Amino acid sequence: MNFNEIQHIEDTFQVETYKKMPISIERGEGAWVWTSEGEKYLDLYGGHAVCATGHSHPHVVKAIEEQARKVLFYSNLVYSEVRARAAEKLVSIAPDVLTKAFFCNSGTEANENAMRMARMATGREKIVTFTGGFHGRTADSISATFLGKYREIGKPNVPGHVAAEFGNIESVAAVADGETAAIMLEPIQSMAGVTEAEPAFFQQLRSLCDDRGIFLIFDEVQTGIGRTGSWFFAGSDHAGGVVPDIISLAKSLGSGVPVGACLVNDKVAANRKVNDLGTTFGGGMIAMAAVLATLEAIEQDGMIANARMIEQHLRNSLNGVGTVVSVKGKGCLLGIEFDGPCSAIHSELFARKIITGTSSSPNVLRLLPPLSVSAKEVNMLVEVLRNAESFPQSAETRA
Numbered sequence: 001m002n003f004n005e006i007q008h009i010e011d012t013f014q015v016e017t018y019k020k021m022p023i024s025i026e027r028g029e030g031a032w033v034w035t036s037e038g039e040k041y042l043d044l045y046g047g048h049a050v051c052a053t054g055h056s057h058p059h060v061v062k063a064i065e066e067q068a069r070k071v072l073f074y075s076n077l078v079y080s081e082v083r084a085r086a087a088e089k090l091v092s093i094a095p096d097v098l099t100k101a102f103f104c105n106s107g108t109e110a111n112e113n114a115m116r117m118a119r120m121a122t123g124r125e126k127i128v129t130f131t132g133g134f135h136g137r138t139a140d141s142i143s144a145t146f147l148g149k150y151r152e153i154g155k156p157n158v159p160g161h162v163a164a165e166f167g168n169i170e171s172v173a174a175v176a177d178g179e180t181a182a183i184m185l186e187p188i189q190s191m192a193g194v195t196e197a198e199p200a201f202f203q204q205l206r207s208l209c210d211d212r213g214i215f216l217i218f219d220e221v222q223t224g225i226g227r228t229g230s231w232f233f234a235g236s237d238h239a240g241g242v243v244p245d246i247i248s249l250a251k252s253l254g255s256g257v258p259v260g261a262c263l264v265n266d267k268v269a270a271n272r273k274v275n276d277l278g279t280t281f282g283g284g285m286i287a288m289a290a291v292l293a294t295l296e297a298i299e300q301d302g303m304i305a306n307a308r309m310i311e312q313h314l315r316n317s318l319n320g321v322g323t324v325v326s327v328k329g330k331g332c333l334l335g336i337e338f339d340g341p342c343s344a345i346h347s348e349l350f351a352r353k354i355i356t357g358t359s360s361s362p363n364v365l366r367l368l369p370p371l372s373v374s375a376k377e378v379n380m381l382v383e384v385l386r387n388a389e390s391f392p393q394s395a396e397t398r399a
């Protein structure tokens with residue numbers, strides 16, 4: 001089928017969701033994808049922050065193929081070797097105090113379960129999140145999302161959600177009280193425009209939570225699984241060494257096979273009983289094979305060190321480029337901030353067959369490439385940006 005036919009059929013038979021790029025992806029390899037028309041694009045957006053190991057990494061594909069030949073699925077009502085190995089591996093790379101995993105299917109579901117566990121463990125209902133944070137589109141997660149119009153879409157909102165200002169501990173202290181079950185945050189606010197906080201902020205949050213008996217949740221759906229230059233943002237120098245009580249994960253965790261997870265400490269796990277949590281597909285064998293192989297591939301190919309190298313390389317390469325005001329973020333979660341709206345640059349890059357992302361900040365272009373992307377590949381973007389002065393500016397943005 002050619003692109004026009006594919007586009008027509010999808011638009012006819014699918015409910016409209018995202019604003020789509022005018023291409024149809026047929027196959028991928030590493031940081032590259034090929035379209036139905038045989039054109040090749042450099043993917044610096046990683047399929048929406050999902051394809052951490054690169055497109056169709058051979059180790060991940062082989063693991064999925066082999067598992068598919070054995071058994072596609074059985075639920076959590078039985079034990080499974082691949083689930084045992086995936087859970088053990090995931091916990092082994094987590095900060096020491098996070099000792100158990102709960103598997104589900106997506107980022108929003110991981111966050112819903114994280115908030116539920118905090119409410120169950122504390123007997124409190126209130127959740128504090130942050131202006132600019134994004135946590136998903138199901139009822140509780142969208143109610144926790146104080147970014148743009150998302151809470152409006154999710155009306156009626158789940159009660160008990162309040163927002164504080166990211167990076168401002170006084171604003172947190174003013175709303176996080178004896179009724180609060182959890183404080184949840186994206187440690188780098190990706191969609192907001194790759195907004196960061198100081199390590200001291202995370203340390204202050206940790207002590208505030210400890211003082212007031214509140215659980216701390218890091219939504220690492222984007223920052224986790226090596227993306228920010230360590231397995232997790234939690235416990236890193238950027239977090240001031242702070243480890244939360246719960247980390248929620250999805251996106252990169254399965255290299256594209258839908259899977260989410262919560263990593264929890266003993267205090268959270270001790271409060272859970274049979275039937276408190278559950279989901280039919282969570283922990284299914286195909287997803288577990290993908291998780292295990294994803295973690296192995298990241299480790300075997302040294303992708304976390306590569307993510308750190310890419311950040312440094314991009315910072316060095318863009319230093320002194322006229323229209324670039326700053327490079328934000330860590331590892332392979334990066335925001336290039338321009339001196340004006342960057343939608344024209346985003347479009348120009350796409351015209352030159354380089355896929356990047358926008359953000360809700362009109363001046364910030366987002367990069368979420370595979371952790372295996374090379375400096376040579378990133379140089380293709382840098383070359384275009386060196387000529388960016390000459391692009392017409394446009395105010396149009398996409399959140």
Ligand SMILES: Cc1ncc(COP(=O)(O)O)c(C=O)c1O
Binds near residue numbers: 111135220221251
């Ligand atoms: C930080 C963060 N949390 C949660 C979610 C929701 O994940 P999902 O779309 O898998 O439900 C997203 C999705 O973009 C996200 O970026």
